[in-house]
Amino acid sequence: MTTTMRPFHPSDLPGMYRVCLLTGAAGQDATALYRDPELLGHVYCGPYPTADPDLSLVVVDAQGVAGYVVATADTAAFQAWCERAWWPVLRTRYARTDDPGDGTQDHVLRTRLHEPDVAPAPSDAPAHLHIDLLPRLQGQGWGRRLIAGLADALRARDVPGVHLGVSAANARAIAFYEHLGFRRETTYDWGHRLVLDLRRDSY
Numbered sequence: 442m443t444t445t446m447r448p449f450h451p452s453d454l455p456g457m458y459r460v461c462l463l464t465g466a467a468g469q470d471a472t473a474l475y476r477d478p479e480l481l482g483h484v485y486c487g488p489y490p491t492a493d494p495d496l497s498l499v500v501v502d503a504q505g506v507a508g509y510v511v512a513t514a515d516t517a518a519f520q521a522w523c524e525r526a527w528w529p530v531l532r533t534r535y536a537r538t539d540d541p542g543d544g545t546q547d548h549v550l551r552t553r554l555h556e557p558d559v560a561p562a563p564s565d566a567p568a569h570l571h572i573d574l575l576p577r578l579q580g581q582g583w584g585r586r587l588i589a590g591l592a593d594a595l596r597a598r599d600v601p602g603v604h605l606g607v608s609a610a611n612a613r614a615i616a617f618y619e620h621l622g623f624r625r626e627t628t629y630d631w632g633h634r635l636v637l638d639l640r641r642d643s644y
């Protein structure tokens with residue numbers, strides 16, 4: 442089978458969760474950081490295609506789902522949807538826990554489920570995204586194609602811009618985003634918020 446980019450299908454979710462975990466430590470494999478391998482996906486992947494399946498794209502090769510972009514067109518509406526339809530069940534399943542002191546980070550994401558990030562989006566970039574590709578697909582243009590495909594879908598909805606958060610430790614991703622035309626909007630202690638202006642013809 443040739444490697445293909447296509448719209449999200451619900452059967453992609455387990456593979457997307459796997460990709461999320463295998464790239465979840467500032468672009469590197471996060472498997473050793475989490476006792477529960479689904480937690481990262483619950484926070485950073487699953488809610489997006491569940492809330493708005495038309496804004497998720499996957500890259501699939503002979504071994505399965507190997508990359509994706511997930512997004513929302515309207516961050517505030519997405520946060521409200523998560524409060525209503527996503528977090529309540531997960532809050533019942535995942536109680537807050539203390540740091541076990543062994544380096545695992547489940548407690549951080551369990552807290553995030555109960556106290557989600559509700560930072561307002563930049564006024565010119567109400568959309569936000571997450572993109573992840575397994576190492577076997579990196580550096581072959583799939584990241585650019587996923588961003589371009591999402592940008593087309595957002596422009597079709599007259600969305601003026603899209604933002605994302607990236608860890609300061611993920612120098613490779615920052616360079617990728619800036620190469621594609623994302624600009625640094627805010628710098629935090631953990632990293633940067635980057636914005637892409639979708640009203641420009643190209644990036």
Ligand SMILES: CC(C)(COP(=O)(O)OP(=O)(O)OC[C@H]1O[C@@H](n2cnc3c(N)ncnc32)[C@H](O)[C@@H]1OP(=O)(O)O)[C@@H](O)C(=O)NCCC(=O)NCCS
Nearest residue numbers: 464468573574579580581582583584585607613614616617
């Ligand atoms: C970051 C990531 C999405 C980039 O996707 P990719 O498929 O590897 O990148 P592409 O091959 O599509 O590169 C697109 C362009 O960016 C450029 N680029 C990519 N990485 C770059 C880097 N580190 N420095 C400079 N340019 C870079 C490429 O040269 C290419 O340029 P061109 O199209 O003008 O020739 C991908 O590597 C990835 O998923 N990494 C692991 C998970 C991750 O870090 N996700 C982001 C979390 S915020």
